[in-house]
Amino acid sequence: MDIGYYPGCTLHASSSLYDVQSRRVFSEIGITLNEIDDWNCCGATSAGKIDDFLAVAMPARNLGLAEAEGFSEMVIPCSACYSRMLVAQKQLENNIKLKEEINAELSKKVQGTIKVSSILEVLLTPSASDELAAKVTKELKGIQAACYYGCLQTRFPFKIPINDDVENPQGMERILKLLKAKTIDWSYKTDCCGASASVDDETTAFNLMAKIMKDALSRGANCLVVTCPLCQLNLDAYQDKFCKKHGIQDRLPVYFITELIGLALGMSPDELQIDRHFIDGSELLKELDLI
């Protein structure tokens, strides 16, 4: 199966390991990711705080490009990009005038036909998850994952229905079950990590991340699993610092969901670039005899 793929800026930069993992994992289960040609930044969470028109126009161009390339579905692993694209599509659908105004400047006009999917949605289609379950060569016994969704996988500023529970999503849990990993029930799975506050308001971001960390640890998790590259970077890169500040002794590796899938499918740590974690990602895996 061929689908459109929007990596977004960070998957081409600081989180390029997520790009590598996504491509490998999807190709292993028979899905080819076709990167949209000449895509642009979606505006992330910043554009909406600067200019409303721009916040729709930036993702809109990508929707037009993907549709012009003939894709009926586009997968977006980054939560912020996914959210922005979905919200822009909704706004264009609701506002014909806005759509005309934006289309006037676009070489590839937005029709509004493409399905914008999160990485979990694609992995959980019956055919993909069957393929995934069949391809597992290494069961992830011993993993006790705290699946962390953050904000933008399930909550949107516009009314947009999703295929999962908004406050207690189960998508990652369902995938990890296929890999025979255990998951914990916990309270902070859709709480905010602070997002850009880690850069512009450290105290706030650290308070938020410390709460997430404390709950995951108190419920016996031995790792955090995420889909969002910003959640990953925040919880990983700042973990040592916010834990010290808040008196937390233990540390947890923060894996992308694709990292654990890749492992279960028999890919090597090198291939998955597991050495690019701030909190060592291989220590736990060695301890559990998974690598």
Added chain:
Amino acid sequence: MTAVELEFNFDTAKSFVQEVMERSDQNLLACYQCRRCASGCPVGEETGYVTPDRLIRMLVLGDRESALNNDLVWKCVSCYTCGTRCPNEIQTARVTETLKKISKETHQKPLSPKVAHFHSTFVSSALRWGRLNEIEFINFYEIKNTLTDLKNFRFKAIFSEMIAQGQVGLNMLRRKRLHFGFQSAKGRKEIKRLYQRAKTKQRG
């Protein structure tokens, strides 16, 4: 925690709440102060007195000054929890986003210059090349912060920011997370034209 004294001005109250309601597309008059938003707000501990419901009240009462200059507007992380839980579906994060825009457009001094710098630098970097180049963006962002701190004689703040960012950068380099390559999109001209259109519209 002390209550903020609300300023009421009949002339400005009506037009301001109308502007915010229109731009954020939220019916603020539907708020009946049940405070589900307040109990779910993850930054509640940082914002003190001002919770989403109280921000709405400030707007309804027309206290423009307080509505633009409070911790909630500048510490809101746009997690959309309040809007998801509101029985009347008021998305207060869209209100805080609107207030940030009004603050910028009316050339107010933002309560948190760093937050304002972050978003404006992010957007200009993304527009410049069509894609965001992280190192360039962080550098421009820190230049803006330094200039603000210099203007206010906050030399210690400049120093600690440099140390903190230096540490993050070094850590990222060590973990192969610093990306030195350059990325851009050829079609950025289309986006720039759209932005011009947006700005002309704003002026109009």
